[in-house]
Amino acid sequence: MRDGSRTRARIEADAIALFAAKGVDATSIRDIAQASGVAEGALYRHFRSKDDLVRRVFLDRYAALAGDVLEIGGRGLPFAAVVELLVRRFATLFEEDRALFTFLFVNQHMHLGEVPVEARANPVEAIKQAFGEAMERGEIPRADPDLLAALALGLVVQPAIFRLYGRIGTPLTALLPAITRAVLAATSGEHARVRVAATYGLRHKQEALSS
Amino acid sequence: MRDGSRTRARIEADAIALFAAKGVDATSIRDIAQASGVAEGALYRHFRSKDDLVRRVFLDRYAALAGDVLEIGGRGLPFAAVVELLVRRFATLFEEDRALFTFLFVNQHMHLGEVPVEARANPVEAIKQAFGEAMERGEIPRADPDLLAALALGLVVQPAIFRLYGRIGTPLTALLPAITRAVLAATSGEHARVRVAATYGLRHKQEALSS
DNA sequence: TGTACATCAGTGAACGCGCGTTCACTGATGTAC
DNA sequence: TGTACATCAGTGAACGCGCGTTCACTGATGTAC
Numbered sequence: 267m268r269d270g271s272r273t274r275a276r277i278e279a280d281a282i283a284l285f286a287a288k289g290v291d292a293t294s295i296r297d298i299a300q301a302s303g304v305a306e307g308a309l310y311r312h313f314r315s316k317d318d319l320v321r322r323v324f325l326d327r328y329a330a331l332a333g334d335v336l337e338i339g340g341r342g343l344p345f346a347a348v349v350e351l352l353v354r355r356f357a358t359l360f361e362e363d364r365a366l367f368t369f370l371f372v373n374q375h376m377h378l379g380e381v382p383v384e385a386r387a388n389p390v391e392a393i394k395q396a397f398g399e400a401m402e403r404g405e406i407p408r409a410d411p412d413l414l415a416a417l418a419l420g421l422v423v424q425p426a427i428f429r430l431y432g433r434i435g436t437p438l439t440a441l442l443p444a445i446t447r448a449v450l451a452a453t454s455g456e457h458a459r460v461r462v463a464a465t466y467g468l469r470h471k472q473e474a475l476s477s
Numbered sequence: 478m479r480d481g482s483r484t485r486a487r488i489e490a491d492a493i494a495l496f497a498a499k500g501v502d503a504t505s506i507r508d509i510a511q512a513s514g515v516a517e518g519a520l521y522r523h524f525r526s527k528d529d530l531v532r533r534v535f536l537d538r539y540a541a542l543a544g545d546v547l548e549i550g551g552r553g554l555p556f557a558a559v560v561e562l563l564v565r566r567f568a569t570l571f572e573e574d575r576a577l578f579t580f581l582f583v584n585q586h587m588h589l590g591e592v593p594v595e596a597r598a599n600p601v602e603a604i605k606q607a608f609g610e611a612m613e614r615g616e617i618p619r620a621d622p623d624l625l626a627a628l629a630l631g632l633v634v635q636p637a638i639f640r641l642y643g644r645i646g647t648p649l650t651a652l653l654p655a656i657t658r659a660v661l662a663a664t665s666g667e668h669a670r671v672r673v674a675a676t677y678g679l680r681h682k683q684e685a686l687s688s
Numbered sequence: 689t690g691t692a693c694a695t696c697a698g699t700g701a702a703c704g705c706g707c708g709t710t711c712a713c714t715g716a717t718g719t720a721c
Numbered sequence: 722t723g724t725a726c727a728t729c730a731g732t733g734a735a736c737g738c739g740c741g742t743t744c745a746c747t748g749a750t751g752t753a754c
Contacts, residue, residue, distance in 0.1 A: 268717050270730050289588075291502030295708060305732045307710080312730090316708065372585055376642065377500075390644075412644050413636060413652065417659050420635025425627040431587065433601075433623050441624065448628050451662035479750050481697050506741060516699045518743080523697090527741065 274312045277302045278323050286368035290320055324375055325387070327366055331359070332389040339396035345405040345454070348396055349418070350446045356422045357438035357445070360429070368430065371423050390415055397453065406454045414453045421448050485523045488513045489534050497579035501531055535586055536598065538577055542570070543600040550607035556616040557661055559607055560629070564657045567633045568649035571640070579641065582634050601626055608664065617665045625664045632659050 280301040284293040295316055299306045313319040338351045360367040375381070385391040394415040400406045406414075422445060428434040438445070491512040495504040506527055510517045524530035549562045571578040586592070596602040605626040611617045617625075633656060639645040649656070 268729065273730075289502060291500065294706075296706085304730095306708085307733065308731045310709070374583055374585075374638070409655075410645070410647070412639060413647075413655065416636040416639040416645065417632055417656075420631030420633075421628055421663065422631075424631025424634065425624060427585070428623060428627040434621070434627065436621070436624075444620075444624065445628075448663035452632065452659035479696065484697075505739075507739085515697095517741090518700065519698045521742070 270311060273302070273304060273308065277304070277309060277312060277319075281319060281323060282327075282369050283365045285320070285373060286365035289373060321378060324369065324378065325381070328370060328381070328389060329387040331355075331370070332385060332387055332392045335389045335392035335396070336385055339392060339399065345400040345403075346446075346450055348400070349449050349453075350442075352393065352396070352418075353422060353446045353449060354439075354442055356426075357442055360426045360438050364430070367426060371419075372427055372430065390419065393418060409453075417452045418449045421445055421452060481522060484513070484515060484519065488515070488520060488523060488530075492530060492534060493538075493580050494576045496531070496584060497576035500584060531586075532589060535580070535589060536592070539581060539592070539600060540598040542566075542581070543596060543598055543603045546600045546603035546607070547596055550603060550610065556611040556614075556665070557657075559611070560660050560664075561653075561657045563604065563607070563629075564633060564660060565650075565653055567637075568653050568656070571637045571649050575641070578637060582630075583638055583641065601630065604629060620664075628663045629660045632656055632663060 277298060281293070281298045284297055284301060288297075295306050295309055298319075299309055302308075309319065313322065334355055335352060338355065339348055341348075343351070356367075382388055383391055385395045394411045397406070397414040397418070398411040401408050401411065422438075425434060425441060425445060426438060429436075429438060434441075488509060492504070492509045495508055495512060499508075506517050506520055509530075510520055513519075520530065524533065545566055546563060549566065550559055552559075554562070567578075593599055594602055596606045605622045608617070608625040608629070609622045612619050612622065633649075636645060636652060636656060637649060640647075640649060645652075
């Protein structure tokens with residue numbers, strides 16, 4: 267009984283599931299305690315307060331994903347490959363841990379305020395950095411990296427939301443090629459898209475351009 | 478004093494502002510009453526309950542926007558013009574009534590459940606319909622209209638969220654050409670984009686294709 | 689036009705309830721000898 | 722190896738508080754005569 271790390275992990279997982287299903291405000295400490303099979307007081311052995319629980323769980327998971335994004339961006343792959351792998355990472359996260367995806371990207375956490383701006387802790391920052399590097403390498407035309415990150419994130423998160431609502435029936439992982447192509451089309455200028463066409467199935471376009 | 482419609486309009490506007498700023502759950506009846514300068518009981522002369530207030534205000538505004546979207550889609554304009562006008566409508570809504578935009582598209586309202594699926598009452602449905610019609614007219618390649626609607630909405634809503642957070646400093650109305658181009662690129666196949674290029678400034682692409 | 693009455697938007701104290709949090713307690717486990 | 726003690730994860734009743742909602746009341750306005 268002396269090692270509480272298993273209990274803590276269970277509390278975190280159950281809390282995320284409830285937050286995703288009902289929202290943070292509508293989830294009570296009692297809800298979480300009951301879901302985890304512990305007494306209410308037990309939660310305060312692991313977290314200072316409900317707010318502390320929300321913040322730590324969010325920032326932890328957010329940082330873990332940021333690490334993945336940074337790793338993908340740091341492999342030195344061509345832009346189109348980076349985009350494909352990033353879209354795949356988000357789509358997989360959604361399909362394999364829908365509650366976590368919802369908690370991180372559908373529930374808005376503006377109130378947290380203090381989300382770190384380091385790419386190591388913030389996946390949005392890490393995405394922005396990947397776009398910035400592609401610009402510096404001349405793979406895509408210069409533009410506001412924040413805008414490009416917004417466009418790319420929107421192309422992944424909004425289909426995920428539609429799928430949550432049941433509006434889209436196809437798994438995001440199956441939509442991967444379509445979404446990847448949309449991200450490339452929305453973020454790359456003409457030249458970059460021509461260059462990546464061969465590898466990433468923009469055949470139609472390449473034929474048109476080379477004829 | 479007998480006509481409460483002015484009071485009701487004030488309550489609705491103040492409620493939307495609070496919902497956008499703090500979220501629905503964190504906004505109390507007392508908060509709204511205080512902001513509107515009325516007693517708590519007065520709210521129950523206009524709405525059955527807090528939930529009824531949220532639902533009615535949301536569905537009303539949602540339907541009003543759906544009407545605008547339908548009207549734009551029904552003008553018989555070319556696809557690129559429709560997209561440009563739709564993006565403009567959303568960008569203008571955001572810049573002119575940020576609280577309403579946030580309430581409608583940033584705060585998620587899954588719990589409402591009973592959002593009508595008629596295009597007359599649901600802007601997402603109306604957008605989907607516009608894409609469906611463009612497909613039938615052969616302006617864009619056949620694809621899942623729900624996916625296209627998701628991609629288009631994501632390209633508008635996510636930049637709006639970035640702007641709310643302060644991550645993007647440029648007004649959305651100034652980003653209109655960039656976002657419109659992104660929507661066209663993400664949703665149109667090759668042929669459609671060629672066709673719309675002349676009108677909507679995809680000159681670079683058209684030159685490449687016609688050379 | 690003046691008066692009596694009905695209507696109803698708005699008041700605000702009071703309610704019961706569920707919330708986040710506290711704290712004295714329990715008891716299994718690790719450690720010292 | 723056996724025993725005494727310290728540690729600390731987990732318990733659950735209790736707390737004060739703010740929530741959504743109610744309801745007897747007020748008083749300005751519209752209507753009937």
